[in-house]
Amino acid sequence: xxxxxxxxxxxxxxxxxxxxxxxxxxxxxxxxxxxxxxxxxxxxxxxxxxxxxxxxxxxxxxxxxxxxxxxxxxxxxxxxxxxxxxxxxxxxxxxxxxxxxxxxxxxxxxxxxxxxxxxxxxxxxxxxxxxxxxxxxxxxxxxxxxxxxxxxxxxxxxxxxxxxxxxxxxxxxxxxxxxxxxxxxxxxxxxxxxxxxxxxxxxxxxxxxxxxxxxxxxxxxxxxxxxxxxxxxxxxxxxxxxxxxxxxxxxxxxxxxxxxxxxxxxxxxxxxxxxxxxxxxxxxxxxxxxxxxxxxxxxxxxxxxxxxxxxxxxxxxxxxxxxxxxxxxxxxxxxxxxxxxxxxxxxxxxxxxxxxxxxxxxxxxxxxxxxxxxxxxxxxxxxxxxxxxx
Amino acid sequence: xxxxxxxxxxxxxxxxxxxxxxxxxxxxxxxxxxxxxxxxxxxxxxxxxxxxxxxxxxxxxxxxxxxxxxxxxxxxxxxxxxxxxxxxxxxxxxxxxxxxxxxxxxxxxxxxxxxxxxxxxxxxxxxxxxxxxxxxxxxxxxxxxxxxxxxxxxxxxxxxxxxxxxxxxxxxxxxxxxxxxxxxxxxxxxxxxxxxxxxxxxxxxxxxxxxxxxxxxxxxxxxxxxxxxxxxxxxxxxxxxxxxxxxxxxxxxxxxxxxxxxxxxxxxxxxxxxxxxxxxxxxxxxxxxxxxxxxxxxxxxxxxxxxxxxxxxxxxxxxxxxxxxxxxxxxxxxxxxxxxxxxxxxxxxxxxxxxxxxxxxxxxxxxxxxxxxxxxxxxxxxxxxxxxxxxxxxx
Numbered sequence: 120x121x122x123x124x125x126x127x128x129x130x131x132x133x134x135x136x137x138x139x140x141x142x143x144x145x146x147x148x149x150x151x152x153x154x155x156x157x158x159x160x161x162x163x164x165x166x167x168x169x170x171x172x173x174x175x176x177x178x179x180x181x182x183x184x185x186x187x188x189x190x191x192x193x194x195x196x197x198x199x200x201x202x203x204x205x206x207x208x209x210x211x212x213x214x215x216x217x218x219x220x221x222x223x224x225x226x227x228x229x230x231x232x233x234x235x236x237x238x239x240x241x242x243x244x245x246x247x248x249x250x251x252x253x254x255x256x257x258x259x260x261x262x263x264x265x266x267x268x269x270x271x272x273x274x275x276x277x278x279x280x281x282x283x284x285x286x287x288x289x290x291x292x293x294x295x296x297x298x299x300x301x302x303x304x305x306x307x308x309x310x311x312x313x314x315x316x317x318x319x320x321x322x323x324x325x326x327x328x329x330x331x332x333x334x335x336x337x338x339x340x341x342x343x344x345x346x347x348x349x350x351x352x353x354x355x356x357x358x359x360x361x362x363x364x365x366x367x368x369x370x371x372x373x374x375x376x377x378x379x380x381x382x383x384x385x386x387x388x389x390x391x392x393x394x395x396x397x398x399x400x401x402x403x404x405x406x407x408x409x410x411x412x413x414x415x416x417x418x419x420x421x422x423x424x425x426x427x428x429x430x431x432x433x434x435x436x437x438x439x440x441x442x443x444x445x446x447x448x449x450x451x452x453x454x455x456x457x458x459x460x461x462x463x464x465x466x467x468x469x470x471x472x473x474x475x476x477x478x479x480x481x482x483x484x485x486x487x488x489x490x491x492x493x494x495x496x497x498x499x500x501x502x503x504x505x506x507x508x509x
Numbered sequence: 510x511x512x513x514x515x516x517x518x519x520x521x522x523x524x525x526x527x528x529x530x531x532x533x534x535x536x537x538x539x540x541x542x543x544x545x546x547x548x549x550x551x552x553x554x555x556x557x558x559x560x561x562x563x564x565x566x567x568x569x570x571x572x573x574x575x576x577x578x579x580x581x582x583x584x585x586x587x588x589x590x591x592x593x594x595x596x597x598x599x600x601x602x603x604x605x606x607x608x609x610x611x612x613x614x615x616x617x618x619x620x621x622x623x624x625x626x627x628x629x630x631x632x633x634x635x636x637x638x639x640x641x642x643x644x645x646x647x648x649x650x651x652x653x654x655x656x657x658x659x660x661x662x663x664x665x666x667x668x669x670x671x672x673x674x675x676x677x678x679x680x681x682x683x684x685x686x687x688x689x690x691x692x693x694x695x696x697x698x699x700x701x702x703x704x705x706x707x708x709x710x711x712x713x714x715x716x717x718x719x720x721x722x723x724x725x726x727x728x729x730x731x732x733x734x735x736x737x738x739x740x741x742x743x744x745x746x747x748x749x750x751x752x753x754x755x756x757x758x759x760x761x762x763x764x765x766x767x768x769x770x771x772x773x774x775x776x777x778x779x780x781x782x783x784x785x786x787x788x789x790x791x792x793x794x795x796x797x798x799x800x801x802x803x804x805x806x807x808x809x810x811x812x813x814x815x816x817x818x819x820x821x822x823x824x825x826x827x828x829x830x831x832x833x834x835x836x837x838x839x840x841x842x843x844x845x846x847x848x849x850x851x852x853x854x855x856x857x858x859x860x861x862x863x864x865x866x867x868x869x870x871x872x873x874x875x876x877x878x879x880x881x882x883x884x885x886x887x888x889x890x891x892x893x894x895x896x897x898x899x900x901x902x903x904x
Contacts, residue, residue, distance in 0.1 A: 152629065153629060162627070162629050167631065325534075331541050335540065342882065343884045345885030347881060361556055362551045365554070442645075446649055446846070449846075478654045485650065486642070
């Protein structure tokens with residue numbers, strides 16, 4: 120008896136039935152994610168109330184009733200107006216460039232061009248930084264080593280000579296005149312460039328079998344990690360002049376930089392130590408079996424793996440370093456927060472929303488930098504992820 | 510039988526300079542000499558600079574009158590007080606704002622962290638937005654925002670926002686302060702007794718559970734004890750509590766509990782900022798417990814609550830607690846940012862005003878750093894003990 124003689128046996132699979140309508144599409148999604156149980160429904164309603172209450176207010180403050188274009192604070196003083204963006208736009212030069220002198224040669228150029236070219240030294244620095252940074256962040260672009268060297272070693276030197284001037288016929292600009300976002304980015308960059316190598320050295324020292332070196336590193340790390348950054352900055356600004364030999368004055372910005380670098384190198388050291396400890400012992404032994412000396416073992420075998428392992432931690436330290444740059448405003452350096460803070464007293468723009476608008480702008484700037492850093496670190500994490508997750 | 514020849518060192522193939530032990534000692538001596546020379550160099554420079562500026566050194570300033578007033582103090586303090594009292598005031602204010610910050614940041618952080626893991630889409634999105642916004646904005650900026658843009662922009666005393674006998678205005682928050690009479694002590698005693706009894710009940714229930722397998726509603730009986738015993742004591746002792754309600758007198762509120770805007774802004778900023786980090790720690794902790802654990806607990810037939818209490822939470826806590834402590838330390842250290850908005854904590858009172866008035870930079874900086882060092886080292890000692898206790902016992 121063959122199959123084709125038996126008419127009641129199916130010769131092919133029947134089409135699967137569609138899932139019940141209540142578990143697919145928008146309704147299914149809502150049942151699963153919003154109204155799965157009574158508690159869930161209540162929570163959803165609470166959440167909706169929050170959104171419905173907050174969203175229109177935020178919209179009306181930030182966009183709807185905001186003042187976008189104005190000559191002075193007159194329009195922002197009208198009761199019921201929202202953010203005073205015209206004020207931010209008017210003071211934008213100060214927020215970005217601080218007291219940096221404008222190149223007078225470009226004063227007659229139209230509109231934005233006069234600003235862009237007027238601050239050409241800072242803008243050139245921004246441009247070069249961007250050109251070097253973007254390929255460095257893209258995993259597929261080759262020549263990473265050269266690129267990294269250019270960005271982390273050559274670029275800071277270029278920044279110094281270009282901004283400080285005094286050479287190649289550039290007008291000398293003392294660091295007191297540097298300010299705004301420029302200074303925030305400089306402190307961030309210098310902090311990152313110095314704290315990573317210092318941190319690696321300290322972490323290696325802490326792992327060392329040599330007792331004196333180990334103790335020195337542990338003490339250094341624990342000291343900086345247990346005190347707040349603000350005390351370190353105070354110490355740097357008050358005590359460094361005392362520590363320096365007679366007649367030597369340490370630049371104010373440099374003092375803050377030293378403080379930030381030392382402080383963050385201790386945190387970096389602990390992050391790197393995590394990576395070193397997570398390495399299987401076999402790697403250390405294999406490296407030693409190859410007959411490599413200590414530095415070759417570390418540089419060729421251990422560190423590349425250990426650092427790759429702690430990239431998220433390193434980026435997190437960078438993020439907190441970048442946020443912490445705002446603390447230099449307390450010791451009197453005009454970073455972006457200090458420029459915003461001091462502009463709240465700008466009589467031309469006095470209005471009830473002046474301060475709040477400035478802070479929102481400043482927060483947005485910091486947020487964009489920090490959020491993109493953390494997103495980038497997440498994507499790196501995912502790229503390097505080899506384990507199995509459920 | 511082979512005669513064992515005594516082991517002899519083979520002659521050195523290379524110079525003694527290549528011996529790792531000798532090299533190690535050479536490196537260490539070099540490092541030690543460099544460090545000592547550096548410290549000596551700094552000490553010499555400092556001494557020279559101080560001598561040239563005609564500055565005196567020493568800790569005697571502690572017993573001089575400070576001559577400045579402090580806006581918010583837990584102990585009696587005035588212009589005539591000594592510097593050491595100013596130091597204590599600052600230290601207490603630091604500890605106060607840290608303690609309050611830690612309690613509330615933990616509660617908020619756990620809530621937000623669990624909300625972020627929630628299956629409810631809108632709740633988890635709201636939690637994510639909260640975390641990602643506040644975490645990426647510097648704390649100092651948030652403090653400025655709360656202090657200058659929100660609390661200082663509050664209405665004046667005459668137009669205070671009044672709710673439940675409390676008043677919120679430019680000068681801070683004024684709330685009723687409970688005043689207890691002498692007999693209230695019985696209620697306190699009853700409360701302590703309830704807690705102690707509760708602990709005994711817990712121990713007894715556990716022994717009985719292990720011996721017979723019979724369960725006892727420990728949590729409910731604990732709650733009942735804590736409500737019933739003090740309540741009884743309240744009724745029997747006949748104590749009554751009055752509230753000192755703040756009222757407008759002249760240009761300001763008087764009476765009640767007055768919290769200056771500086772304190773409110775600092776506490777608010779610290780709580781909201783640290784909660785984001787705690788939320789992320791909680792999320793990571795809960796996610797670190799693999800799903801197999803949940804399945805295994807279900808296979809054992811444990812109820813939902815028991816599953817969480819006996820299987821998931823203990824394992825999650827092992828991951829949560831160490832970074833949580835470091836967040837507590839961060840919060841304590843971050844409270845020093847108060848110097849920017851004028852809340853008189855340690856750095857502001859001591860490293861700010863005292864240093865400016867006495868000019869004893871080295872002593873003041875040294876003591877301030879020492880305080881933080883002690884706080885942090887004590888915490889890490891306790892942490893190490895805890896870690897050793899909960900560490901995974903491996904074969």
